[in-house]
Amino acid sequence: xxxxxxxxxxxxxxxxxxxxxxxxxxxxxxxxxxxxxxxxxxxxxxxxxxxxxxxxxxxxxxxxxxxxxxxxxxxxxxxxxxxxxxxxxxxxxxxxxxxxxxxxxxxxxxxxxxxxxxxxxxxxxxxxxxxxxxxxxxxxxxxxxxxxxxxxxxxxxxxxxxxxxxxxxxxxxxxxxxxxxxxxxxxxxxxxxxxxxxxxxxxxxxxxxxxxxxxxxxxxxxxxxxxxxxxxxxxxxxxxxxxxxxxxxxxxxxxxxxxxxxxxxxxxxxx
Amino acid sequence: xxxxxxxxxxxxxxxxxxxxxxxxxxxxxxxxxxxxxxxxxxxxxxxxxxxxxxxxxxxxxxxxxxxxxxxxxxxxxxxxxxxxxxxxxxxxxxxxxxxxxxxxxxxxxxxxxxxxxxxxxxxxxxxxxxxxxxxxxxxxxxxxxxxxxxxxxxxxxxxxxxxxxxxxxxxxxxxxxxxxxxxxxxxxxxxxxxxxxxxxxxxxxxxxxxxxxxxxxxxxxxxxxxxxxxxxxxxxxxxxxxxxxxxxxxxxxxxxxxxxxxxxxxxxxxxxxxxxxxxxxxxxxxxxxxxxxxxxxxxxxxxxxxxxxxxxxxxxxxxxxxxxxxxxxxxxxxxxxxxxxxxxxxxxxxxxxxxxxxxxxxxxxxxxxxxxxxxxxxxxxxxxxxxxxxxxxxxxxxxxxxxxxxxxxxxxxxxxxxxxxxxxxxxxxxxxxxxxxxxxxxxxxxxxxxxxxxxxxxxxxxxxxxxxxxxxxxxxxxxxxxxxxxxxxxxxxxxxxxxxxxxxxxxxxxxxxxxxxxxxxxxxxxxxxxxxxxxxxxxxxxxxx
Numbered sequence: 001x002x003x004x005x006x007x008x009x010x011x012x013x014x015x016x017x018x019x020x021x022x023x024x025x026x027x028x029x030x031x032x033x034x035x036x037x038x039x040x041x042x043x044x045x046x047x048x049x050x051x052x053x054x055x056x057x058x059x060x061x062x063x064x065x066x067x068x069x070x071x072x073x074x075x076x077x078x079x080x081x082x083x084x085x086x087x088x089x090x091x092x093x094x095x096x097x098x099x100x101x102x103x104x105x106x107x108x109x110x111x112x113x114x115x116x117x118x119x120x121x122x123x124x125x126x127x128x129x130x131x132x133x134x135x136x137x138x139x140x141x142x143x144x145x146x147x148x149x150x151x152x153x154x155x156x157x158x159x160x161x162x163x164x165x166x167x168x169x170x171x172x173x174x175x176x177x178x179x180x181x182x183x184x185x186x187x188x189x190x191x192x193x194x195x196x197x198x199x200x201x202x203x204x205x206x207x208x209x210x211x212x213x214x215x216x217x218x219x220x221x222x223x224x225x226x227x228x229x230x231x232x233x234x235x236x237x238x239x240x241x242x243x244x245x246x247x248x249x250x251x252x253x254x255x256x257x258x259x260x261x262x263x264x265x266x267x268x269x270x271x
Numbered sequence: 272x273x274x275x276x277x278x279x280x281x282x283x284x285x286x287x288x289x290x291x292x293x294x295x296x297x298x299x300x301x302x303x304x305x306x307x308x309x310x311x312x313x314x315x316x317x318x319x320x321x322x323x324x325x326x327x328x329x330x331x332x333x334x335x336x337x338x339x340x341x342x343x344x345x346x347x348x349x350x351x352x353x354x355x356x357x358x359x360x361x362x363x364x365x366x367x368x369x370x371x372x373x374x375x376x377x378x379x380x381x382x383x384x385x386x387x388x389x390x391x392x393x394x395x396x397x398x399x400x401x402x403x404x405x406x407x408x409x410x411x412x413x414x415x416x417x418x419x420x421x422x423x424x425x426x427x428x429x430x431x432x433x434x435x436x437x438x439x440x441x442x443x444x445x446x447x448x449x450x451x452x453x454x455x456x457x458x459x460x461x462x463x464x465x466x467x468x469x470x471x472x473x474x475x476x477x478x479x480x481x482x483x484x485x486x487x488x489x490x491x492x493x494x495x496x497x498x499x500x501x502x503x504x505x506x507x508x509x510x511x512x513x514x515x516x517x518x519x520x521x522x523x524x525x526x527x528x529x530x531x532x533x534x535x536x537x538x539x540x541x542x543x544x545x546x547x548x549x550x551x552x553x554x555x556x557x558x559x560x561x562x563x564x565x566x567x568x569x570x571x572x573x574x575x576x577x578x579x580x581x582x583x584x585x586x587x588x589x590x591x592x593x594x595x596x597x598x599x600x601x602x603x604x605x606x607x608x609x610x611x612x613x614x615x616x617x618x619x620x621x622x623x624x625x626x627x628x629x630x631x632x633x634x635x636x637x638x639x640x641x642x643x644x645x646x647x648x649x650x651x652x653x654x655x656x657x658x659x660x661x662x663x664x665x666x667x668x669x670x671x672x673x674x675x676x677x678x679x680x681x682x683x684x685x686x687x688x689x690x691x692x693x694x695x696x697x698x699x700x701x702x703x704x705x706x707x708x709x710x711x712x713x714x715x716x717x718x719x720x721x722x723x724x725x726x727x728x729x730x731x732x733x734x735x736x737x738x739x740x741x742x743x744x745x746x747x748x749x750x751x752x753x754x755x756x757x758x759x760x761x762x763x764x765x766x767x768x769x770x771x772x773x774x775x776x777x778x779x780x781x782x783x784x785x786x787x788x789x790x791x792x793x794x795x796x797x798x799x800x801x802x803x804x805x806x807x808x809x810x811x812x813x814x815x816x
Contacts, residue, residue, distance in 0.1 A: 160640040164703075166619065167598055168657060169627040182644035 085145025
């Protein structure tokens with residue numbers, strides 16, 4: 001861990017900070033999540049570090065709880081999309097033939113519809129709970145992971161050591177988890193960072209459009225939406241969550257870049 | 272004595288290495304090599320991989336591949352030190368005075384441009400010849416190199432000519448600017464054995480006719496003996512022996528050179544066939560899915576217990592396809608395979624664990640035949656666990672036994688394939704197949720990717736194991752020297768058919784059919800003047816012609 005470049009250090013520090021705040025939100029936040037504590041849009045003061053929002057709640061508290069919701073949804077959806085996408089992708093690559101055709105063409109079909117539109121349609125007919133949000137986002141995004149996982153696995157599946165495993169009589173489970181997965185891990189892990197950011201942006205977009213996290217629950221996209229009128233009057237409350245989204249995205253990106261660099265180095269990706 | 276064209280003095284070359292879990296550091300890969308090359312002479316540089324021969328070849332163009340730098344010494348070409356000269360001077364040197372022929376012509380030609388355009392490029396851009404003169408010169412060279420329809424071949428794209436022809440086009444490319452020196456870097460190594468000698472003869476004639484000097488780099492001493500005047504034997508960046516060809520081949524001084532000269536001198540007594548073969552292929556016909564021609568026609572061969580059947584042929588002859596059919600990866604369209612007295616299901620999916628266990632395979636490229644993320648212990652241990660249910664200490668004990676059998680110590684059990692040398696990797700692959708306690712091992716070109724001395728070690732090991740474990744080998748190779756060393760019976764394949772089949776002594780003694788004659792005569796022999804003799808006595812044209 002001694003040769004971490006400065007950019008990755010910054011990324012790690014910010015990512016770590018945001019995740020810690022998300023985990024310990026109830027202990028850090030100065031007020032209750034939906035508690036009205038002051039006037040509308042009070043400027044920042046020693047009492048309200050970031051001021052108050054459109055109905056007089058403490059903005060810092062909202063930000064901390066909002067981060068908790070956003071990061072939790074993005075993390076859960078990323079894990080869901082990775083598990084489904086990569087397992088299906090590997091199965092498609094290893095099986096080949098009609099299994100591959102059916103899975104790949106189905107994924108093409110889903111990908112041909114813009115995912116934001118697709119999500120909006122689904123969410124407008126379903127009850128919008130956090131679970132539904134995670135499932136919809138996770139499954140829609142798993143198509144992209146499927147593509148990557150399949151492409152990586154197709155290259156690995158033709159290697160002689162995979163053929164040797166087949167000739168030994170190994171079942172598909174061993175081939176996927178023992179022969180292919182360890183060798184496909186580096187590109188997948190790097191992609192995971194990027195997909196996480198897209199999830200943060202996706203859930204923020206949905207909330208901003210009113211189909212994501214529902215009030216009084218807070219999330220960063222929702223806070224932007226609640227406070228966007230203030231911008232016209234020169235009140236910066238909407239900028240705080242926007243800033244948080246931007247810094248989280250950039251810092252996770254820096255970490256992902258570093259992982260990608262490390263794993264594709266001259267060491268043959270075994271480091 | 273004339274002034275040498277190329278004078279190398281105490282050349283030192285360094286490179287940066289990136290070992291795992293360590294800081295990158297610089298090492299020296301060539302330790303002070305010196306030699307002279309007079310105009311019109313050919314110097315052969317020979318050594319195993321990592322000996323520094325290509326690096327030295329490129330240094331004579333003042334060039335170092337990525338990460339390699341020339342750290343000391345002098346390289347004089349035509350009376351000036353090219354390591355000390357200006358960049359513009361080097362520019363006129365490369366492609367003008369010194370040119371280069373690489374191992375893989377297919378990877379070196381631009382597939383989007385016609386051959387002629389690329390052949391004359393250096394001569395024209397160096398201002399040595401006008402476009403028209405360069406084209407005339409190229410046609411002359413095509414004729415000299417024995418290419419078919421020399422007037423029009425330049426209008427083709429690289430993929431429209433065969434591998435051997437493309438390698439000759441590359442030689443034309445190197446000779447077109449009328450250089451003083453050509454560096455040949457393994458020009459025939461990637462070619463089939465019968466094509467190799469045509470290209471070799473063409474290169475030799477071209478060198479003689481144009482009076483150019485050449486550095487000929489190869490790992491094959493028998494090849495270099497045919498073309499060079501002097502030979503320098505290199506090992507790990509140092510000169511082992513340097514002398515004229517006659518002396519190196521007939522009176523080698525150093526032990527290492529002696530070992531190289533006497534390589535493939537394994538003696539193996541042919542065994543008599545037993546009444547019941549362990550593996551018997553009957554009238555196998557096979558084709559790949561989506562194609563409309565048969566890759567194998569009516570192939571019938573028998574392999575007897577504890578013996579070696581060698582399948583010999585050029586690339587494309589169908590020998591690897593036969594292996595795929597036997598292993599069940601490609602079910603045949605016709606014919607049947609009997610294995611250990613029972614009929615083998617054509618498709619891999621329908622075979623019993625017992626069939627899978629008793630029929631093992633070893634691959635050509637040991638690098639990709641082992642999962643880079645598994646340790647040697649896991650690689651060898653998996654068949655033990657899978658077939659015999661061995662676990663824990665019992666498994667470890669057996670792994671250590673197997674490591675002993677392949678003459679590697681217990682220290683290797685926790686290493687990763689990336690930490691092994693080429694020969695060690697192949698040994699681990701052998702141990703993996705032995706772990707299954709098989710009756711038959713299919714060896715697909717197992718020594719082709721290895722240096723001669725290492726390959727020798729592997730062959731000896733295979734023979735020892737055969738004696739001890741009584742395992743039969745189906746040995747697929749294009750190398751007849753290997754076949755002579757280890758086979759009991761031989762099947763010669765040509766275009767998907769078995770053209771000659773029998774015991775080793777039968778197959779290798781006259782009268783020969785034309786193809787077997789061509790194949791046999793094409794194996795380079797370690798003596799001077801062999802090439803001329805062969806070319807004069809051939810009955811059949813090689814496929815590359």
